[in-house]
Amino acid sequence: MSDKRILLIIGGGIAAYKSLELIRELGRRGIACRCILTSGGSQFVTPLSVSALSGEKVFTELFDLDDEAEMGHIQLSRSADLVVVCPATADLMAKAVHGHANDLASTTLLATDTPVLMVPAMNVRMWQHAATERNVAQLRSDGVTVMEPDEGAMACGEFGPGRLPQVPAIVAEIERQLDGQGQSSGKGKGALEGTHCIVTAGPTREPLDPVRFLSNHSSGRQGYAIAGALAAEGARVTLVSGPVALEAPRGVDLVKVETARQMLKAVEDALPADVFVSVAAVADWRPARAATKKLKIKGAGSATPSMELAENPDILRTVSNKRKNRPGLVIGFAAETNDVEEHATAKLKRKGCDWIVANDVSGDVMGGTENEIALVTQGGIDRWPRMGKTDVARRLAQKIAEALGGSDDDVKLAAE
Structure with missing residues (x-):
């Protein structure tokens, strides 16, 4: 990556402060970063802090004779391998869709012939507004990669x-774009185009009587996020x-x-399917009657009623051991409260699946918005840092695309 360069457009919004961390992380990977700071972005970070981290002059104004003499906005728009808009506000995306060119950022986006990656950040109501949904769809149709935002508590006090x-x-995602490995959502055909993936999510409910049931705390967030990420890759x-x-993610049955x-x-x-991802927290037992x-x-003084339990079918093991119509890649989840990796490794062998995604649910994972997992395969354990469930889903979707493409040597795929 030492010869790669990006142009980072920093939009206005509280999330602009994270652009400083992004610049630092890209620098650690040898990716040079030249920056445009919008007037809105300058309300949250300063040109001095951006310049200090990037080691480059920061561009702010369209009509600046010194900047134009040094590097005109046309050259600026085409001098990088990738243009990244982070945070991409609703306003910036609307300008890009409609071809506005009334400041340096929008003019650069209109003039560039370089691939563009937008990283949205905004209030939940703004993100879910019909106008923003239309704009995102149009940007993706135009070939712009638009990442899905995370879900959680916001600075404004709302959640979503x-x-x-x-x-x-x-x-x-930036490294993937620069590497040219696969294609992300909204940029032509996805890396999983032509594949069929089955995902299970949420809890099951096993009835005790017409009004009561046995269940668990699973919210379904991780499974739904994975289904959405796979669909975004074209599956x-x-x-x-x-x-x-x-609500079901777009494009999912x-x-x-x-x-x-x-x-x-x-x-x-x-x-049949190419991939099966067993995320659901399935009840192991059900009332026999x-x-x-x-x-x-x-x-x-009456006796406490007793209950006879019957074992539920093991969905992951059933699919893993099918002789006919077994998916080429079968992935299970191991939600554990202790000795997570040991239990997950044992489960991989016991169930006969290809991967196990192991996570510790002793805290706030079930029902929460973040997850810290370890991907257990025949080749070893890949430990991921704690991140949002949407990020986990995207990363897993990329791993699946790599495996189906034959680029993951650590995975042994079962023959159908």
Whole structure:
């Protein structure tokens, strides 16, 4: 990467401060960074701090004779291997869509013939507004790569999608763009174009009676994020989901189920597939006999009712050991509270799958917005730093694309 250079456009918004960390991380990887600081961005970071980290002059004004004499805006727009807009505000994206050229940033975007990567950050309502959705769709249609924002608490006090992705995820996407390995969402055909992926997500509910059930705390966020990331890479995705309060990602075929047995049937009905990702927190046990009427307390002193349990089908093992229609890549999740990697390695062998994504759920992972995982394969353990679940999903989708493309030597793919 030592010969690579990016042009970073820093938009206005509280997330602009993360651009300083991004510049530093890119510098550590030998990627040179020249910067345009918008007037909005300068409300949050200073030209001096940007220049100190990048080691380059910072450009701010379109009509600056010194800047134009040194490097005109046309040359500036074409002097890099990649143009990165971070944070990409709703305003900057709207200007790019409509071809506005009323400041240095928008003029540069209009004049460039260099690939463009936009990293959005804005209020959740702005991100979900119909105008922004149209603009993002148009940018992707025009060949601009637009990353999906993270979901979580925002500086404005609201919660939802719209947060700037974690810096490691942005750096990984920049490196992928510069390497030319695969294609990301919105930039022509995706790296998983022509593949079929099945993803399970959320909990299952096993009925005790008509109003009660056995379940767990799974929110489905990680599974839904993975389904969305795979779809963004061009895959046809079937998402088999237990009961959650989430909307299906765009471009995903959603199949809703309640119980573990229903989930297994839906997965088998969706086969054949190239990839199976078993993210769902499936109940291991169910009541052997569910009551047809609501169970009643019989009064003080009455005996505590007993319950006989029956074992649920093991969906991951069933799919892993299929002789017909086994997906080429079968991935399981191991949610553990202790000895995470040891349990995950044992599960990889016991289930017969190709990968295990292991995570510690002793904290706030279930229902939370972040995850810290270790990818366990036949070749060893790849430990990832703690990051947003959206970032985990994107990184996993990239790993899957590499494996299906034959570039991951650590993975042993089973023959169909």
